[in-house]
Amino acid sequence: MSNRVVCDISISADGYVAGLGQTAEKPLGDGLADRLHAWMFDTPEENKAELDQILSAGAYVMGRNMFGPVRGEWDLDWTGWWGENPPYHAPVFVLTHHPRDPLTMQGSTTFTFLTHGIESALDQARKAAGDRDVAIAGGAATVNQYLAAGLINELRTHVVPVTLGAGERLFDGVPPLRLELLTVRAASLVTHVSYRVLN
Numbered sequence: 344m345s346n347r348v349v350c351d352i353s354i355s356a357d358g359y360v361a362g363l364g365q366t367a368e369k370p371l372g373d374g375l376a377d378r379l380h381a382w383m384f385d386t387p388e389e390n391k392a393e394l395d396q397i398l399s400a401g402a403y404v405m406g407r408n409m410f411g412p413v414r415g416e417w418d419l420d421w422t423g424w425w426g427e428n429p430p431y432h433a434p435v436f437v438l439t440h441h442p443r444d445p446l447t448m449q450g451s452t453t454f455t456f457l458t459h460g461i462e463s464a465l466d467q468a469r470k471a472a473g474d475r476d477v478a479i480a481g482g483a484a485t486v487n488q489y490l491a492a493g494l495i496n497e498l499r500t501h502v503v504p505v506t507l508g509a510g511e512r513l514f515d516g517v518p519p520l521r522l523e524l525l526t527v528r529a530a531s532l533v534t535h536v537s538y539r540v541l542n
Contacts (some may be wrong), residue, residue: 359512360510399476429449430450435454436454479495493540
């Protein structure tokens with residue numbers, strides 16, 4: 344398959360994608376972590392091009408923690424952070440150690456829960472995406488696994504002017520990477536910096 348594998352991820356100025364203390368009520372954790380996605384919700388028109396790009400993928404892969412904060416067996420009442428109409432509107436493949444039946448939501452979003460690792464999830468996402476991009480949606484542990492395996496073609500970071508000091512950090516456990524700068528665009532609440540990952 345020829346689709347690109349891309350990743351969009353909001354990060355703090357010190358490299359964290361979530362803080363400590365994540366819960367269902369505080370999905371991004373303590374401190375200023377709730378500011379990491381403010382650019383999406385407080386200034387959507389200013390960042391329309393980046394938001395459109397994020398939501399243009401043909402399929403998404405995310406980790407268990409991005410779908411929900413619970414560890415161990417699933418709470419089947421939990422259907423994600425996004426309400427009844429998630430923003431993806433495409434197939435989403437969730438990496439997990441605990442099987443769960445697929446979950447279909449409004450707006451053509453189906454979450455499929457996979458237990459066979461990152462390569463298997465990517466293969467299924469490629470098939471589902473057709474000729475469109477596959478997006479590795481997060482969180483940090485999932486993105487870092489795909490980066491370490493050399494499976495991401497383009498990394499689009501959205502750097503927010505806050506520091507968190509601790510939490511889940513982008514690039515933890517990832518070997519040194521060569522990145523080619525593609526674009527930089529500053530907005531009021533974020534700076535968008537995109538790289539091609541050179542393997």
